[in-house]
Structure formats: C-alpha cells, structure tokens
Amino acid sequence: MILIFIFTTQILLFLLHFFLYKSMVRFLGVVNPAYLGALRIILGLLSVSFMAASLAAFRYFNAATRAGYALAAGWLGMVYSLLLASALLWLVFAVTKIFNLPVNFRLFGSVLYGAAIVISVYGFFNAAHPRIKTIEITLPNLPPSWQGKTAVWVSDMHYGQIWNAGTAQKTANAVKNLKPDIVFLGGDFFDGTAANYNQLTEVYNNLGAPWGTYFVPGNHEEFGGDIDNNVYARAIKLTDIKILHNEMVNIEGMQIIGSDFTLVRKDAQLQEMLNNAGLNKSQASILLRHEPSLVGTAAKNNIGLQLSGHTHGGGQVWPLEIFTHMIYGAYDTGLHQLEQTTIYTSTGAGSWGPPVRIGNRPEIVQIKFH
16 A cells, blocks of 8 residues: 555646646747657656655664755745646646637746746745734633633644744744643644654653653554554653543543544544543533544534644635535634634644645644633
8 A cells, every 4th residue: 555655646746747747848849859848857866856855764874864865855845836826827828729819828837837836935945934823712611720820732633844943932932932731732742754753752841841751643653553552652652641542531620532543533433432422411521533534523522622724724825724624614714613612723733744834824723811
C-alpha cells in the first residue's frame, strides 16, 4: 500500500508539473530551445523533489534533510499557486476563443504568474505567524470554580523537519503568556517525519497552567504505530502533559473527555466511549476531539463544548475548503452551536506539507469561560 501511494503521488506530481510546463510555454511565449530544455529539466527535477525529500525526512533528521524537505515543501506550496494561475489562464483563453476577444497572453500570463509568486511568499509568512484567537464560551452547568477561567486550545502544530524546536518554543511561550488555567493540545503535535521528539515536547513541559496540560492524539500521531507506546507517546510521557486516550478526567467539577481519532470514527463508537468513561450528562463537560465529527452524538450527550482541529481552517489553502466543507459541513472551521453544544474547530497552529497558509490564518485559541 505504501509503494502504491508513493507511485500514485509521484505520477500525479509529474502530471501537474507537465501541465505547468505546457502552460508556461504557451502563455509566456517560450520558444528558445535552450530555455525550453532548461525549463524541462528544472520542472522535471522539481516534480520528484518533494517525494524524494519526504522519503529522506521520514528516516533521517539532520541539517541536510531539514533543508531539502523545507525547499521541496516550499516549492510544492508555490507550484500550487502557479497551477491555479495556469488554470485561470486556460479558462480565459477558452473565453477569448469563444468570443473572439484580443488578449496579450504573454503580458497577462506574466502578471498572473508574478501574482502567484507574491501570494505564495505571503502564504509562507502567514503560516509562520499564528495569531491569538480569543473566544468567550458560556457553558451549561458551569462549575463556580470555572467562572472567569481561561483555557488554551492548540492543535495541528505538525512539528518535525520544518516546524522544529524553535517554532515549538515560540508557540509554548505564546501559550504561557496567556496565563491559562488549563491547556489542551489537540493532536497532530508531530508531523510524522523524523525529529528530536523529546526536544519538541520538552518546551511544553510546565506551561504554568495550575490545572495542567492535556493532550489528545491526532491522525499524525498514529504514523508511529501503537498510539499508547509509540515514539510520540513516549516523548509526551516524559513531560507533565497528560494524554487522554478515550478517557475522562474531572477537574474542579468539569468533565474533560479525550477522544481517539481512529478507534472512534462512528457515532456508536463515541457513544460507547462516553458510556465507558462514565459521563454524567447533568454536569458540565468538554470533549477534546481532533476531528470535527460526530457532533450530533456530542449534543445528544449534553456535551457543553467540543474542541477540534484537523481541517487547517478548511484545507490550509484556498479553495480546498470546498472539500472540508463537503466532509464536515459547517463544522469544518470556526465557532458553531448545535442545541446546547458549542463546537469550535481551530485552524491549527502549524501546517502540513507546504508551509503555506492562503485564505486562513494559523491560530492559538484562548477560551474564556462564563
């Protein structure tokens, strides 16, 4: 299955680069044989760069793999914008043919490709600078001890070859500066590539939250196998972070439940997990769930607040929110209400694959309870 995935992905990348080559030649008017040959070689090498860098990054962690993976992933983010520009050029070309309109495509193509590069550069900057997003939540049956308290929800950091210990330290510092009473880490803490896992988790040790730090695994934590004892879990267990793996803790009258990503994918599975955890529907509760799904079952069980992530703000780059909305509906990003249950799906603090954010911003979520 892995070999099939690698082969299929590489074929797709090659075809996309071939489409970009044909588009650039057509609309930029490249005719010089030397330029054409150079463009074929450059785009040919770039088409295999991400897969080659990824294979190395999953096994090795050093300066060479970090640089190679960052460059290849960065190019993948830029080529995405260039492909959108190419698609728009072909669309305009078709319209001009139908209506016989005169257009200087060499100039128009230069402007669009230039804009794509500028947008990509903005996307790199945007991805590297998460904002602080503050939301105020009124929970049913809120315990008096939680009145006016603050929680921080951080998900989808994707630490590894690109977002490394330096980024982790900045995010941890930002969390500390918010002076939270409790911290929730919402999965995909790790990207799945090789890294110094202990160094990444160490900076999250002792965030200064008096009620502690709690973690639920995401899909990327499952890349390492057994979620309870893989390299990621072992690194987290060296800190004061508490892993909630289909279990519940009671903090000052608040029921906090951590839901698994793979083992809890259906409504019946979530219901069984909540029953086994001993959920009391008449008491205040918070469900930590990496994926913004099974919201109906959460509402059925009087969950006060469901915190999720996973979608990267609707696909990380525009217009991929079309697909996340098809899967998760309105809950794919932002703040929503279903009966007495409040659902917040974070855009996440990091990025997966290309270190690019276009159409949304990464975030660290500060939650104030009333």
